[in-house]
Amino acid sequence: MKVIRRRNPKNRKTIEERQSPKPNSEDRVSIPLSKSLGENLKKLKAFLEESTDAVFREFKLGGLGISCALVYIDGLIDKTVVHEAILKPLMYEASELNKERTIEVDQDKVFDFVKEHAVTVADIKEAESLDKAILFIMSGEAALLIEGYDKILVISARGWPARGVSNADDEEVIRGPKEGFTETLRVNTALVRRKCKDPNMVIRTIKLGRRSKTDVAYIYIKGITREELIKEVEERLNEIDIDQVIDSGQLEQLIQDNNMTPFPQVQATQRPDKTVASLLEGRIAILVDNSPYALLVPATFNQFFQSPEDxxxxxxxxxxxxxxxxxxxxxxxxxxxxxxxxxxxxxxxxxxxxxxxxxxxxxxxxxxxxxxxxxxxxxxxxxxxxxxxxxxxxxxxxxxxxxxxxxxxxxxxxxxxxxxxxxxxxxxxxxxxxxxxxxxxxxxxxxxxxxxxxxxxxxxxxxxxxxxxxxxxxxxxxxxxGFMTPQSPIIINDLKDFVIRAPYRAMKRRPEETDVIDMIRMDM
Amino acid sequence: MKSRQGITSLQATATVVVSILGIAVLIMPSSASEAAGIDGVLATLFGGLVALVLALTAILLGRHYPDYTIIEYSQIILGRLLGKLFGFYFAIYAIATTATVLRGFADAMKVLLLPKTPLEVIMITMLFTVVYQVQGGIGTIARINELFLPPIITIILGLIALNIRDVELFRFRALLSEGVGPIFMSLVNISTGYLGFEIVTFLTPFMADKSKLLKYGLAGVVLTVIVYTALVFVVLGIYGNKTTSDMVYPTVHLARRILWVESFIERFDIFFLTFWILAAYTTITAYMYMASLSVVRLMGLRNYKPFTLILTPIVYIISIIPQNSVQFTLLLNIISYAGLILGFSTIPMLVISKIRKAGTKNG
Structure with missing residues (x-):
């Protein structure tokens, strides 16, 4: 697929330039951790203490008496998880384990002990530097600092007030699923996954926005979507250097080809079923955290006249x-x-x-x-x-x-x-x-x-x-x-899903416009 | 998607058809009957065959030099000086034709649709649209042609179909009454109506699949032959050769005859003309593109876009030169014959390049 550059190639950054850390973004600088809990905590507090929603909970590991500290942002975490699955096992159950001497724990094994035996949360990560830990904290994870370790245990305890899945107001259909995307990225990806259980469906996430650090997920199906298209989407997303990604509507304008037009060149949809149908046509869906709209690329003029109901x-x-x-x-x-x-x-x-x-x-x-x-x-x-x-x-x-x-x-x-x-x-x-x-x-x-x-x-x-x-x-x-495909250039196969929506048995092949790898949609 | 880079085969057909169908759609029947009387039908058919042969040689010639337009390969075939002269001739021809078609279009618009609007306004708005289009490049032009082909063909065929039952076949009893003489004599004259097929000499380098231009390009010429012959047949069958010869825009008269749509559209001719604007527009665009490209390629440069802007005032000035319809007809005749000379010039060029190819193979 030929990829048309939308900007002056001179202005485009080369790949090397893009991969090297940007000098202007101060928060890319890696802050090393020390082995002392007090020192790490001091550094963290320097960043977060002024905010009233940051919680620093210092405690002793049950039975061992090693100092620990749990840091999280109040409101972004699920309190039950913190109480039942982090603090309770660490402070109380750990001492039980120690008493019974089932597991030998000494100072240099504490970290692994906590990770492997104490904390009863599924999603656990490690952060080697302070800036990474802060990023996790700000995204709603709980960070556990342990005396004597220069790494931080990041425990997923996300939970915040969110709108439930409700009707897709902008794209109501009479016949078809009613649910629409919500503002939470994870819920949205789950809605997409539920519609297609193909393990080839890849959901990749990057953080965009120098300050907002918004999660942006792009979804495609391996073996259907063209490699070149995936690369182009990745390239355009990586090129974005802006302080805040507010919404998919803004992102859409940052990645579109042509700015001097009133027509959208990206299809925004609230509907998971439409998104999955597009993925199966070899398109890529882009989901932005905090936005109930998925962006489907590439888009054609024809698409704007189609409704899932059809x-x-x-x-x-x-x-x-x-x-x-x-x-x-x-x-x-x-x-x-x-x-x-x-x-x-x-x-x-x-x-x-x-x-x-x-x-x-x-x-x-x-x-x-x-x-x-x-x-x-x-x-x-x-x-x-x-x-x-x-x-x-x-x-x-x-x-x-x-x-x-x-x-x-x-x-x-x-x-x-x-x-x-x-x-x-x-x-x-x-x-x-x-x-x-x-x-x-x-x-x-x-x-x-x-x-x-x-x-x-x-x-x-x-x-x-x-x-x-x-x-x-x-x-x-x-x-x-081309925006006017399949009308111009004419693609005979794709005209079956144009003004006339051909019967299913006549549409055995996927649309050619997106140049999919696997053309066969139906075999009966 | 690789096959969709450049001009697709269907776009080539569309480009050939809409480049040929232009102001000749309005005047073809009268010029045919003027030249050959009732035999104009056959003359149109055979004139179309002449155009078909010329298009065939042009495409065959282009196949020898798939990466070049006629401006460049003429220099290879004829030598540098002669080739440059030929290219210069082509450029002048294309510029003059753009201006003439523009003027012919504006005249028809003024007479038939907008009697109170100044000619200049019609010409400038059209020229602006054409320049905007040509700036977009051959890819955009081809896509537009592909989009506009269905409405253009539909309206002309619709016009023919709505009138065909009124054709009085007795008029054609006089067919060939004077032998093949008049047909043969008018052949050259009639084939000028098919000018526009020169666009094939510019298409080869931009084709997605260069081998397909022959088939699809010629299909385009064949389509126009059918359309023109049917049109002339219907007009002559309804009005007879005497009346037709006296009409300025016989096709529009044909459109006025349509009565059954009276309850909704009172005057079908206006409706027809709005679609015909598309046909005229695509023809002007094709010539403007050829003019810009030939000037630039003649200078050995690549980017023609600034030259379109330079050519715009020149085209405009040429188009306002004719003071009346007599002068305009004269200009039209001059460029028509100039175009035919160009069309025929591909035959010796093809022969020379064949001989050279054969020479290099043997030696």
Whole structure:
């Protein structure tokens, strides 16, 4: 797969540069540990003591009397685990073991004893330097320091208040699983794993953000996804050098190919089933901690018109629905422009009776149709935006006040014609049919330049706008994949899952666009 | 995905078709009937065959030099000086054709769609769009062509299909009444309608699978032959050769005849024209691309993109030179014949390169 560089290659760091520690990130400097507990604790306290949520619990190892200290961030750990599985065995049960002399413990074996016999937690790691330990502490692990050792035992006791798995609000389906991703990365990866038990599904995690140290996981299936694509994703993720990774929406913009476009080149989804389906099509999913959206790369324009439901309904129904979506996307973008063009320049295009009705209804309207339509379209955008930010109950009120009352009043006041209101309303409804929010909003913004072109050049302007839009769309790449595939370049096999969703028995092969290794999806 | 690097085979077909289908779509029937009367149908068919042969030689020639465009291999075949002269001729031809097609397009737009809009506005907006497209490179052009081919072909074939039952076959009783003479005489004239196939001389280096250009490129020419012949057949069958000769844009008249859509679209010709803009646009783009690339390759440079911008005002100035339709027709005729000379020039070039190849093999 040819990988298109999205930035000037001169600005790109070489691999060596990237691997060497960055001089500007102070926290990459490794802080060595000493054998003295007091000294280590002092260093840790220097970092954390000012924060009130940091807990330093010093205690003696039961029976042996060796000083230990447990450090964790209150609120990020599960208190039951700390009490029952760390402190209790170390302080109480260890002395029991010692009393019975079942295991010989002397000073130089304490660390291994604690690790192997005392702490009853499954996930245990060791940290050789202080900075690593701090990173673990900040991620919600408990760090156990033992006198006489220059390493720290990191015990996983993560547990924090989190939102449970709930409906995928942005991508509701009638038929299909309802669950959506949550803000916790581990829960999300579990949701993905549950849908596909293939051991070839690899979940790899890196930390991004110089200060935020956000966990970012990327998931792919070995043997399906192309190596080059995996490498390209890794390269783009590693290239990111920013203080905080807030959300997948931000990450999406940091790894996308083309910045000068309103169209998303990465598909964001809330649905685990969609994510797994994409993985099986040779794509890569990127999950960001604290974000309930998975990013699927590479993305095509076609994908934004697909809904998971299409695969759960009979193919004739799904194909019909897809056709509705494609037509409505055209309606959402072009109807107001065509309306203006026809009204201003080519009234002869429409039947005479209709032309007469329209001109009669516009008799009292003081503005040219371009201004009139622009006004009404702007109002709709205003209503949509104000409704989106408000609580649901008030949002509905805004809808009723805006849609019904203002629309009706504007017509009665003679500012606009009823036909314009109809056109604008149809456009607005049509734009909500597209299943992917970010694609829909990108397409919707295209309306305004098109309307202006129609106002100046009639249908010719609309066609020029159409051409420009298409030039733009075909020139976009998403991780080296043409945005308009499988329409252009045409891939016959992939056209089966385009406007028409072919029956399953006809789609025995995976899509070719992602250039998967294992093409056979079905063998029956 | 390796096979999808560069221009795919289907994109090559699409590029050939949409480069040929341009303003000739509107005027082909009248020029055919003017040249050969009712025999214009056969003349269109045989003119298309001439174009097919020329495209075939051009592609065969390109196969000998798969990494070069005609600008470079003409210098290898004809020698440096003659080759440069040929390249210069090609560049001038491509620039002039871009301007002429642009003007022809704008004239038609003004007459048929936007009577009150200044010609300059139509030309400048079109030129801007074309330049934006050409800046994107041949890959984008090929993808756009692939996207626009279905609507263009659909609307023309739809136009033909909607009118075909009104064809009065008795008009064709006079077919060949004057022997093959008029057809033969008009052949050269008619084959200018197929100009645009020169694009194949520029495609080879960019093809994903160079061996497929022959098959898929020629398929494109064949498709246009079918479309043009059917179009001329329908127009002549409905209007007869006398009326057709007098029409400026007979195809548009054909579109106006369509009545059954009256209940929804009153005037089908406007609807047809909006699609035809796509056809004209792709033709202008193809020539603009050829012009920029030939100028740059002539100078031995690689990046043509800045030169597109330099050529833009030149194209614009040439396109506003004709003061009336008589002057425009003259310009159109001049560049058509210049294009045909170019088309035929590939035959001696192919012969020379064959002889050379044979010579090197024997020696």
């Amino acid at each position: 695969y759960n309904e009979r193919w004739i129904v799904s194909s019909f629905l897809r056709l509705v979506r494609w037509i409505s996307s055209f309606v959402a973008v072009f109807t107001p422009a065509i309306y203006i063009a026809v009204l201003t320049y080519h009234p002869s295009l429409i039947p005479t009776k209709l032309a007469l009705t329209i001109s009669a209804s516009r008799a009292g309207v003081p503005f040219p149709s371009l201004i009139e339509a622009l006004l009404m379209e702007s109002t709709i955008e205003l209503l949509r935006e104000s409704g989106a930010r408000l609580p649901k109950a008030i949002g509905q009120t805004i809808g009723i006040v805006g849609g019904l009352i203002i629309g009706d009043a504007a017509v009665r006041a003679g500012i606009t014609s009823p036909i314009t209101v109809i056109i604008v309303a149809i456009t607005a409804i049509a734009s909500f049919v597209i299943p992917t929010y970010s694609a829909a909003i990108g397409l919707r913004t295209m309306r305004f330049p098109l309307m202006i072109m129609a106002g100046f050049l009639g249908l010719y302007g609309v066609v020029i706008g159409f051409i420009l839009l298409n030039i733009h769309l075909v020139s976009i790449k998403s991780f080296g994949l």
